[in-house]
Amino acid sequence: MKKISKLYLALLFLFLYAPIFVLIVYSFNESKSKTVFSGFTFDWYIKLFNNELIMTSLGNTLLIAIVASVVSTILGTMAAIGFSKMRKLPRALMMNVNNIPIINPEIVTGVSLMLLFVFFAARMNFEFGMGTLLLAHITFDVPYVVLNVMPKLRQMNPHIYEAAQDLGCNPVKAFFKVVLPEIMPGVLSGFLMSFAYSLDDFVISYFTSGSNSQTLPITIYSMTRRKVSPExxxxxxxxxxxxxxxxxxxxxxxxxxxxxxxxxxxxxx
Amino acid sequence: MNENTHTHRSLLQKLIAAPYIVWMIVFIIVPLAMVAYFAMTTADGVFTLENIKDVWQYANIFVRSIWLAAIATVICLVIAYPAAYILSRTSASAQSTLLMLVMLPMWMNFLLRTYAWMTILGNNGLINSFLGLFGIDSIKMLNTQGAVVLGMVYNYLPYMILPLYTVMMKIDKSVLEAAHDLGCNGAKTLFKVVMPLSIPGITSGITMVFVPAISTFIISRMLGGGSQLLIGDLIEMQFLGNSYNPNLGSAISLVLMVIVLIIMTVMNQFDAGDDKVLM
The missing domain is CATH 1.20.5 (Single alpha-helices involved in coiled-coils or other helix-helix interfaces)
Known part of the structure; x- marks a missing residue:
C-alpha cells in the first residue's frame, strides 16, 4: 500500500474512533466535567450498575431482542420458502411489500405503527408496552430474515427436496433433513441481523413503547437530554x-x- | 395419486407464507393506509386536504432538511470513495480487518456516537477548552448547522463506504490491468474504468445516507439544539411533542415518503442493470 493511502485510512479511522475514545477516557474521569481530567475512578461504573432504570431497560432490551429475533427468524424463513415457490409476479409483489420497512424512513414506520396501536389500544383495552414493542420489532426484523434466506433458497438445488420426498420423507421431515441444513447460513445471519437491529433500535421503539417499557436506547436518549450524566x-x-x-x-x-x-x-x- | 400429492404439496408450500402475509397486511399495509387516512381527514374524520396544504407552511424546514442531508451525502461520497477504493485494493487478510474497523462504530448505538460529539463540540467541550489553553475565545460549534451536518456524516459514513467497497471488489483486476496496458495512468483508470463500474455502489450509497439523514430528529436535536428543526423533528412534535396533531403529522410523513420515493426512482434511473447492491 502506498504511503498516501495509509495516511488516508489512518485519518479516516481517527475521525471514526476519536469520539468513541473521548467517551472511554472520560468514563474514568473523577470530576463530572466534560473537559478537565482530574483523576482516575471507577465510580461511574459502580453508579451505572446501581442505576435501577438502566438495568431494567437493559433487561427489557435483551428480552425484546431475543423474543423478536426468534419469532422473526421462524416467520421470515417460512415466508421466504413460500415466496420462493410463488410465480414471478406475486413473488415480486411480496418482496416489494417486505422491503417497505427497510426502505421507508424509520420515523414513518414508527408513527404508522403508533397510529395502528393507538387505534386498537382504545378499542381492545390494552396499553403501550412490551407487547406493542414486540410487535413493532418483529415487523422491522422479519424483512431482514427474508432477504437473508431468499438467496440461499435460490442457490439450492430444488430436486434435493423432491428426492427426499421420493425416498419416503414427509414434507416436514424433508424440510428439516434437507432444506434447513442447506439454507442454515442465511437463517443464521438473518437471526443475528434482526437481533442486532432490535438491540440497537431507537426510533421505532420511541414511538411504540409505553412509559413502563423503556428499552436501553430510550433510556440513553433521556440521559443525553440531561446536562451531565457521566454514566x-x-x-x-x-x-x-x-x-x-x-x-x-x-x-x-x-x-x-x-x-x-x-x-x-x-x-x- | 401422483397428481393429488402434487397439489397437496403446493398448497402446503403456499400456506407456509400465509402467517407472514397476514402480518404484512396488518403491520405494514394497514399502518401506512392509516397514515394516508389521517393525512386526508380532520380530527373528526371528515375528508379534507387542509393538512397537506398546511405542510407548505413548513416549506423552509423541508428545504433545510433536503439541503443539509444533501450536503452530508456529498461529503460522505467524497470521503468514502477513495477510502472504498483503497480498501478494495489491499491484501485479502488486511481487508477483513479494515472492513471490521469500518463497521465497528455502526454497532455502537448512534445516540452514544452523537452524544460523543456533544462532548467534543460544546462551548466547554474538548475543542474549545483546548483552544482556551492558547487564550483563544471559545467558538460556537454546537447548535449550528455545521454540527448537524457533521453528525450526519459521522453517523452515516459507513453506509456509503460499504456499498462502494462491495462494487469495487467485484471489478475484475484484469480489467484494470488492461486499462493500464492500454496506456491509462492511475487517475485515468479511476475516472474511465472504476468510476463507471461503481455507479450501482454510488447510487445505493447515496440512498442509504440521504434517507436516514433527511428523516433524522435525533442528530438535529442533540447537535442542532432545537434551533435547526428538520422534517423528523416536525413529525415527532406532532405525535409525541407539545403540538399534538397526528393529522398534520401524517400529512408531513406522507410528503416525506414521496420525497424519498422520488430520490429512489431517480437513483434507480442511474443503475444500468438490475445489479442492485443491498447490504
Missing amino acids: INALSTIIFIVVVTVLVVKNILEKRDMKKRNEEILVER
Whole structure:
C-alpha cells in the first residue's frame, strides 16, 4: 500500500474512533466535567450498575431482542420458502411489500405503527408496552430474515427436496433433513441481523413503547437530554468492549472457516 | 395419486407464507393506509386536504432538511470513495480487518456516537477548552448547522463506504490491468474504468445516507439544539411533542415518503442493470 493511502485510512479511522475514545477516557474521569481530567475512578461504573432504570431497560432490551429475533427468524424463513415457490409476479409483489420497512424512513414506520396501536389500544383495552414493542420489532426484523434466506433458497438445488420426498420423507421431515441444513447460513445471519437491529433500535421503539417499557436506547436518549450524566460514558465503554469482542470472535471464526475450506479444496484435488 | 400429492404439496408450500402475509397486511399495509387516512381527514374524520396544504407552511424546514442531508451525502461520497477504493485494493487478510474497523462504530448505538460529539463540540467541550489553553475565545460549534451536518456524516459514513467497497471488489483486476496496458495512468483508470463500474455502489450509497439523514430528529436535536428543526423533528412534535396533531403529522410523513420515493426512482434511473447492491 502506498504511503498516501495509509495516511488516508489512518485519518479516516481517527475521525471514526476519536469520539468513541473521548467517551472511554472520560468514563474514568473523577470530576463530572466534560473537559478537565482530574483523576482516575471507577465510580461511574459502580453508579451505572446501581442505576435501577438502566438495568431494567437493559433487561427489557435483551428480552425484546431475543423474543423478536426468534419469532422473526421462524416467520421470515417460512415466508421466504413460500415466496420462493410463488410465480414471478406475486413473488415480486411480496418482496416489494417486505422491503417497505427497510426502505421507508424509520420515523414513518414508527408513527404508522403508533397510529395502528393507538387505534386498537382504545378499542381492545390494552396499553403501550412490551407487547406493542414486540410487535413493532418483529415487523422491522422479519424483512431482514427474508432477504437473508431468499438467496440461499435460490442457490439450492430444488430436486434435493423432491428426492427426499421420493425416498419416503414427509414434507416436514424433508424440510428439516434437507432444506434447513442447506439454507442454515442465511437463517443464521438473518437471526443475528434482526437481533442486532432490535438491540440497537431507537426510533421505532420511541414511538411504540409505553412509559413502563423503556428499552436501553430510550433510556440513553433521556440521559443525553440531561446536562451531565457521566454514566453514559461508562455505558458506552462497556458497549464498545462487547461489540469489539463479538466482532473479533466472529472475524477469527470466519478466518478459521475459510482456512478449513481451502484445505478441503486442496485435499480434494 | 401422483397428481393429488402434487397439489397437496403446493398448497402446503403456499400456506407456509400465509402467517407472514397476514402480518404484512396488518403491520405494514394497514399502518401506512392509516397514515394516508389521517393525512386526508380532520380530527373528526371528515375528508379534507387542509393538512397537506398546511405542510407548505413548513416549506423552509423541508428545504433545510433536503439541503443539509444533501450536503452530508456529498461529503460522505467524497470521503468514502477513495477510502472504498483503497480498501478494495489491499491484501485479502488486511481487508477483513479494515472492513471490521469500518463497521465497528455502526454497532455502537448512534445516540452514544452523537452524544460523543456533544462532548467534543460544546462551548466547554474538548475543542474549545483546548483552544482556551492558547487564550483563544471559545467558538460556537454546537447548535449550528455545521454540527448537524457533521453528525450526519459521522453517523452515516459507513453506509456509503460499504456499498462502494462491495462494487469495487467485484471489478475484475484484469480489467484494470488492461486499462493500464492500454496506456491509462492511475487517475485515468479511476475516472474511465472504476468510476463507471461503481455507479450501482454510488447510487445505493447515496440512498442509504440521504434517507436516514433527511428523516433524522435525533442528530438535529442533540447537535442542532432545537434551533435547526428538520422534517423528523416536525413529525415527532406532532405525535409525541407539545403540538399534538397526528393529522398534520401524517400529512408531513406522507410528503416525506414521496420525497424519498422520488430520490429512489431517480437513483434507480442511474443503475444500468438490475445489479442492485443491498447490504
